[in-house]
Amino acid sequence: MSLITKLTAGLLTFATLMAGILPAMARPATLTSRSNLRTSASLTASVEEILPSGSNLEVLNLTVGDDGDYWYFVQPTVEGTARGWIRSDLVSFKPSQKRYATISGERGYKINVRSSPNLGGKVLHTGLSGDLVTVEDSYQQAGEYRWYRIKFPNNVTGWVREDLLSIWPQGCIIICPVH
Incomplete structure (x- = not known):
């Protein structure tokens, strides 16, 4: 993936999130282990916060990170906690009947x-x-x-x-x- 493609994808994802479109589709989930909440979808991105195992959050979006793994843009349910990115293998979804x-x-x-x-x-x-x-x-x-x-x-x-x-x-x- 070229740098321009990555930048365009990142800007589109950011613009969509800032427009407030995706939170209406937020999906409840729980962290399966202690996790770093990062500023972008990369293991080298800055850590906003460290969230404990079992933390509840809502998944707002998805992207493929530089490492080829899926990353979720999440909003922890604890008031005052920043939104950020967490690798998908650290997240467990709660059951849903929606498609x-x-x-x-x-x-x-x-x-x-x-x-x-x-x-x-x-x-x-x-x-x-x-x-x-x-x-x-x-x-x-x-x-x-x-x-x-x-x-x-x-x-x-x-x-x-x-x-x-x-x-x-x-x-x-x-x-x-x-x-």
């Missing part, structure tokens, strides 16, 4: 979210690659793409073709860590 997906594609890639499950449906919203959504329903006409009705954190709903989404297993958000 989540992310919009696929290269960073900055835009997709149309439609009023009905077909290309003729009115465009209601534009999603960006990496956006986290809830999957609410699906529809497939014989021999055609499956379409999914998705919901964004701002409560906008609409239909998206299956090839434009990365759908996660039931109860998982972003990824299901193996513990």
Whole structure:
């Protein structure tokens, strides 16, 4: 990954978080061991705080760090604790019946979210690659793409073709860590 790609991805992630979009989709989780809360998704990043094992937090976003591991952007539930990054293998998710997906594609890639499950449906919203959504329903006409009705954190709903989404297993958000 080039430096420009990394910087662009980091800026997009930061802009999304600052816009307050992802916290509505926050997923409750617990730390499996004592963990360093870092300023970025890297083992070389500065440590904001050291959180004890069993700390409750909400996962707000995901990225792949310089080390190739998944990192979660988290908000610890203890008032006054800073947001920061923790490696995904240190986080255990609490059970959920919701189904989540992310919009696929290269960073900055835009997709149309439609009023009905077909290309003729009115465009209601534009999603960006990496956006986290809830999957609410699906529809497939014989021999055609499956379409999914998705919901964004701002409560906008609409239909998206299956090839434009990365759908996660039931109860998982972003990824299901193996513990």
